[in-house]
Amino acid sequence: MVLIDTSSASVSTRRLTTAKAMVEGISQEMERDPSVFVLGEDVGAYGGIFSSTTGLLERFGPHRVMDTPISETAFMGLATGAAVEGMRPIVELMFVDFFGVCMDQIYNHMAKIHYESGGNVKVPLVLMTAVGGGYSDGAQHSQCLWGTFAHMPGLKVVVPSNPFDAKGLMISAIRDDNPVVYMFHKGVMGLPWMAKNPRSLGPVPEKPYEVPIGKASVVRTGKDMTIVTLSLSVHHALDAADDLAQQGIDCEVIDLRSLVPLDREAVLESVSKTGRLLVVDEDYQSFGLSGELAAVVAETDPRLLKAPVSRLAIPDVPIPYSRTLEYAVLPTMERIVSAAKRVMA
């Protein structure tokens, strides 16, 4: 069973790709609020390398949709400055892997200004960025790195896995008074030039709606074990759960949707029921999300667990180029099935 929370919006039969759903969210907010604008590399005529801004230039013109030079420090800082003065920028970092050239603007400025000012200054912006691998783009273009951003106090982090959440989380992110890092996996966008999961096309209501930041979603109910995951891995986990069901293992799958704030209650509630936790994370294993979730359970009540917590994440190697190597480290459906069986054994 798939439970998608549609309570905040009317049920829709219109189907969009995740990319189109994101753009629709941005577009409706730009319509509503003249302080919203978009900047980044190739977000204008090109429409975003991963189609995150398609048609916005044509619709809103070059004063609200701006191609920048390849100067991430400058335009990341520009977004922060504009936000401080009351605008609501949406700034795209083409691949999250490029954060290295502009991280100071992100974690020392964007993230900390509200706190350092004693709450007197707000930085309402959206930093949207493409994440993830699976198509042999090598070690500098395939990382997820959400754990890195979630680690920094002051940044909200959202990671949609499907079109419905993509639109709703985008609208919530734009309306939020904090910097929100919006991380979209290339593999969930529904791009015509990349292998795609069938769920990258899905129902999206036409009216604007919010998906609350900080709320996970139980995308499949089950009693034997809880698989907590996010982004593209949600789809692999759902496929794995179908397979495991045939083998008599009934998995509950949680799509976190947000990392900051983290919906600890949703995880604990599910683990209290199933007694088993498998975390599936396309980010590096150590010092990240999977360890954080294990800590959530351990700090609350380790007796909830009938088996040790298990993690399937990138085993602390850079993402390799060659397909045989890359698929040895990515959390594929097959690897989730094996990991789940080990948890039950």
Added chain:
Amino acid sequence: MDNLTRLGLYKTMVLSRSFEEAILRDYHADKKPAWDIGAGLIPGEMHLSAGQEPVAAGVCAHLTADDAVTATHRPHHFAIAHGMDLKLLAAEIFGRETGLGKGRGGHMHLFDPSIHFSCSGIIAEGYPPALGQAFAFQHQGKNSVAVAVTGEGAANQGAFHESLNLAALWKLPVVFIVEDNDWAISVSRDASTSIRSNAVRATSYGLRGTRIQDNSVEGVWDAAKTAIERARAGEGPSLIEVQTVRLWGHFEGDAQAYRNDLDTLIDPIPAYANQLESDGILTPELVKGIAEDAKSRVDDAFEYAKSSPFPSAAEVGNYVFA
């Protein structure tokens, strides 16, 4: 400039083009009918340098294997002009264990210590390491130089400006190359850069700055000769910007709908062949022979690559640490 040198420049350009035509063919061959970037024998992003060969050929003609080159996400022409073994290069692009990086790197991450070659997929980030290589050469008492390459789009990145200043301040034996192909993906130079010439920026940082306006391999050769000799003589760093041309898409699969200059592009290789023919250095037979020779070297390299084994999944964790 003697005839042999001119012929050499031509051959280098042809070899690079021949290699990339083969990549182009194989890259697209098995991505049909539904084009999937991750599918086929060569998956992933593919940035080809067709049209920019004059820059690499003209610069690398003055280098030996003891000199360093740091290239970009579009690295093949510099790799080939600097003398990289085509077999190791092809095998890496095909993701094989016999490749330069044993399949771990891919086409944007080529490391060949035997010719001090490296490249990076992060824009402008090849400039800073070149400073270090130049610094090391200086301290080791070597006569070597480091050549760092970027595109004109990269020249708006902080690393570019920091590197120019530091190189000039410490008088490092570096030569910076800017390949101005007018485009950074879909963003034109005029839409991204406040001034027309990076030679001016170089001058303002205290470097010798030159801009070559016509993608001429001989113009590049001349400018590089001076710059590299000065660097070797301890007279400090230079920057050479070349107006070049990106004949193909930013990456393969780029529909280039944003591009309005496609019918004005001049392919520098046939243009140079014509020039050499009219100077009596090349004949149509020689042109044919050079192309065939290049093709057979490339075919051998591809043969080697395609018959090489894939890396073993069990060894994915090797080489994280020394």
